[in-house]
Amino acid sequence: MQMNADRKIGQLSVSPLALGGNVFGWTADTPTSFAVLDAYTDAGGNVIDTADGYSAWVEGNRGGESETVIGEWLAARGPSVRDNVVVATKVARHPDHMGLAPATIKAACEDSLRRLRTDRIDLYYTHFDDESVEVSDIVSALDDLVREGKVREIAASNISPARLAASLAFSDREGAARYAALQPHYNLVSRDTYEGELEELARRESLAVLPYYALASGFLTGKYRPGEAVPEGARAGKAAQLLATERGQRVLAALTTVAAAHQASEATVALAWLAAQPTVTAPIASARAVDQLPALLAVADLRLTNDELRLLTDASA
Numbered sequence: 373m374q375m376n377a378d379r380k381i382g383q384l385s386v387s388p389l390a391l392g393g394n395v396f397g398w399t400a401d402t403p404t405s406f407a408v409l410d411a412y413t414d415a416g417g418n419v420i421d422t423a424d425g426y427s428a429w430v431e432g433n434r435g436g437e438s439e440t441v442i443g444e445w446l447a448a449r450g451p452s453v454r455d456n457v458v459v460a461t462k463v464a465r466h467p468d469h470m471g472l473a474p475a476t477i478k479a480a481c482e483d484s485l486r487r488l489r490t491d492r493i494d495l496y497y498t499h500f501d502d503e504s505v506e507v508s509d510i511v512s513a514l515d516d517l518v519r520e521g522k523v524r525e526i527a528a529s530n531i532s533p534a535r536l537a538a539s540l541a542f543s544d545r546e547g548a549a550r551y552a553a554l555q556p557h558y559n560l561v562s563r564d565t566y567e568g569e570l571e572e573l574a575r576r577e578s579l580a581v582l583p584y585y586a587l588a589s590g591f592l593t594g595k596y597r598p599g600e601a602v603p604e605g606a607r608a609g610k611a612a613q614l615l616a617t618e619r620g621q622r623v624l625a626a627l628t629t630v631a632a633a634h635q636a637s638e639a640t641v642a643l644a645w646l647a648a649q650p651t652v653t654a655p656i657a658s659a660r661a662v663d664q665l666p667a668l669l670a671v672a673d674l675r676l677t678n679d680e681l682r683l684l685t686d687a688s689a
Contacts, residue, residue, distance in 0.1 A: 397437030
């Protein structure tokens with residue numbers, strides 16, 4: 373299967389699946405990360421999503437581990453690969469650069485550029501909004517980075533509709549760089565985190581939307597089943613909570629039905645449902661091993677029928 377970069381985020385052309393980099397330097401070591409990145413880009417994928425805070429939650433890590441691995445891969449693969457990928461990273465949660473004060477944004481950007489071993493960030497997100505800072509100050513700092521050529525497009529994640537609308541209005545009024553994309557928490561078992569006011573704003577403002585947690589921390593991959601023991605661990609704990617709900621079981625049943633009709637995996641179907649939503653540009657999903665990639669990449673070729681989309685939507689209501 374081969375994906376085409378036929379979708380747009382501002383001036384950027386992107387593939388229909390973004391590769392999540394949260395696992396690099398965490399559950400995927402450097403050789404494995406390189407193999408995953410190679411396989412993804414060989415299949416035509418071109419959006420690599422990371423953050424300066426990945427993986428500061430691991431004991432002994434300081435944040436920036438994922439960016440460092442990606443930077444090493446970019447350096448090893450050379451300019452031809454760098455010029456053909458969209459490197460997306462985020463600011464606000466590195467332990468040394470918490471929040472979105474203008475000076476913090478600019479210092480964090482310099483550190484991300486250094487770790488990524490590149491001269492520009494293609495898509496730069498505010499990872500979590502910082503309501504102690506005026507949107508005018510945040511956008512102005514990001515605009516400075518765009519004007520300096522260090523950032524190509526700016527975007528937002530984990531932001532309220534009111535703050536997002538205010539940011540866009542400031543950009544329009546002042547002629548500053550404008551958020552081109554939104555990265556919300558959105559999947560078949562987490563719809564109220566995006567649908568409604570935030571979705572309508574994204575539609576009205578023509579924002580590209582790249583949902584994270586697209587597979588609900590593995591719950592939507594089909595590896596958890598009602599009546600079966602769930603292993604211990606944080607991700608599995610979330611899955612157990614969802615399995616205990618009638619809604620979670622309905623969603624899994626619908627996924628299994630649709631997957632069987634297409635001889636596809638549940639993960640592919642869950643991503644295809646997201647990809648079919650009118651405002652969604654590309655779901656984000658991560659793979660900690662190469663053998664997990666085919667189910668993710670297959671979203672580019674799977675088209676669900678209206679009846680199948682309705683079945684999944686109704687099951688997740």
